[in-house]
Amino acid sequence: MRNVLLATAGALVLLSACNGGGADDNNALAEANATGNEASAAIENAVQQSNATPVQKEQALALMKERHEVYERIGKAMKVVSRELKAGTPDLAQVRQNAGTIAELAPKVQGWFPAGTGPDVGKTGAKAEIWAKPEDFAAKSRDFTQAAQAFQTAANGNDLAAIRSAHGNLGKSCKACHDLYREDDH
Numbered sequence: 001m002r003n004v005l006l007a008t009a010g011a012l013v014l015l016s017a018c019n020g021g022g023a024d025d026n027n028a029l030a031e032a033n034a035t036g037n038e039a040s041a042a043i044e045n046a047v048q049q050s051n052a053t054p055v056q057k058e059q060a061l062a063l064m065k066e067r068h069e070v071y072e073r074i075g076k077a078m079k080v081v082s083r084e085l086k087a088g089t090p091d092l093a094q095v096r097q098n099a100g101t102i103a104e105l106a107p108k109v110q111g112w113f114p115a116g117t118g119p120d121v122g123k124t125g126a127k128a129e130i131w132a133k134p135e136d137f138a139a140k141s142r143d144f145t146q147a148a149q150a151f152q153t154a155a156n157g158n159d160l161a162a163i164r165s166a167h168g169n170l171g172k173s174c175k176a177c178h179d180l181y182r183e184d185d186h
Contacts, residue, residue, distance in 0.1 A: 054116025099155035106148035
């Protein structure tokens with residue numbers, strides 16, 4: 001793990017040198033060194049959110065298409081869950097299946113927005129603010145992932161009140177991001 005951390009830290013240093021470096025890069029590295037096991041995640045986040053190396057246009061368009069398709073899957077899963085939880089007797093098998101889909105896809109959100117995949121490249125419902133406020137977007141992405149995992153845990157139980165509560169929290173995490181980072185017409 002330490003060798004991976006050192007190699008990744010070295011990559012971050014090289015990346016920051018290409019980008020001119022800065023306090024944010026140094027803070028990410030210091031945070032990574034201070035948190036041990038969370039180091040890889042902090043460095044990966046800094047690299048993913050870096051504007052130093054935007055993806056090429058063909059790669060960007062392919063990623064944007066994949067991003068859209070996966071968000072469609074999340075949206076469809078949320079609709080099924082919402083419909084079931086509004087029913088008098090929800091089909092918990094449907095709720096569990098779709099909670100699993102959401103929890104599986106949620107951790108991938110943060111990696112879908114590298115530099116060069118914004119509205120200036122192609123059609124997207126993502127606002128440019130995602131790339132202007134990468135730390136806030138990353139925090140909201142982590143909140144969504146945590147809420148999705150908590151919802152899946154609740155859905156795997158039989159306490160309908162807990163399932164509905166966890167679903168409400170998941171919806172709030174979606175809204176917190178959509179309000180700032182998603183175009184209104186989507």
